[in-house]
Amino acid sequence: MFGRRSKLDKGLDAFEKSEWKRSRKLLEEALQDEPRPAGFYHLGVMYWRGLGGAVDKNAAVECFERGAEFGHPGAQTAYGIALRSGVGVAKNNDAALTHFRSAAGGGDREAMVQIATMSEPDEARRWLMRAAELGYAPAMAHLSDFLMQRDPVDALSWLYAAVTLAADDPARKRAAALAKEMSAKEIEEAQKIGREYAREIRDRTGARR
Known part of the structure; x- marks a missing residue:
């Protein structure tokens, strides 16, 4: 018999269905008890874009940082972009590049593009x-x-x-x-x-x- 689906999984499903308010609420509640990297990343995206509520770049960056600490490629890329731009966190290109390289190692394609734009022509x-x-x-x-x-x-x-x-x-x-x-x-x-x-x-x- 299958167990009950977690609040975090329900929040991720709501995100995929573009049910932003529901997803945001579920993930905010779920991450207090179940700190999973995918949850931090998707909640960060909603904070960053203002989906399901107000834009909150600082909260978004905190989520991306938490997700990056878990090794989530999407969160690593998003946190790297924040570090590179200096939005929600002190600007640090070296740290950004480190996160991009980690994300690229996990197959994140946007991270590869970010590295290219920071590299010499041949490497780019x-x-x-x-x-x-x-x-x-x-x-x-x-x-x-x-x-x-x-x-x-x-x-x-x-x-x-x-x-x-x-x-x-x-x-x-x-x-x-x-x-x-x-x-x-x-x-x-x-x-x-x-x-x-x-x-x-x-x-x-x-x-x-």
């Missing part, structure tokens, strides 16, 4: 490529910017891949703008390569068509 490209190959559309957009001068066809290819995989509207608009500066042959080649990138990423990650 490696991190962007890693996140892009995991199907992360923002990384594909950053990678496209990185490639624009040296290989505009490949730059456009990554934008097409982002559109194919994630129906990413910013990528679609950027692709349309870039395509205006290219020949029909180059566009056709970029579309072909972009479809191939998308196929390889789907095969690797199991992303839905």
Whole structure:
């Protein structure tokens, strides 16, 4: 016979259903007795964005820090972003980078992008490529910017891949703008390569068509 579901699990379910007020209340209550990293992370997101109640950046950062202490990749990334920006906590780029690297080690794709934006070109490209190959559309957009001068066809290819995989509207608009500066042959080649990138990423990650 199955046991009763915990208040924390109910709060996480409510978050997934966008029932913000209910989720916020349940997680606030649950974390007093059941300090789990996923709970701290999701409650932090609601505080940060003002979901289900007022915006509270300081409370959000406290939640992200607690989650990061447990090794939650999303919380590590969120706390790193706070440290990098100096919002809700003293600015500390070195500490931010440490948290990003820990989160990236746990597979967090946004952490990889954050590291890239703090790195020298060669390392930045490696991190962007890693996140892009995991199907992360923002990384594909950053990678496209990185490639624009040296290989505009490949730059456009990554934008097409982002559109194919994630129906990413910013990528679609950027692709349309870039395509205006290219020949029909180059566009056709970029579309072909972009479809191939998308196929390889789907095969690797199991992303839905």
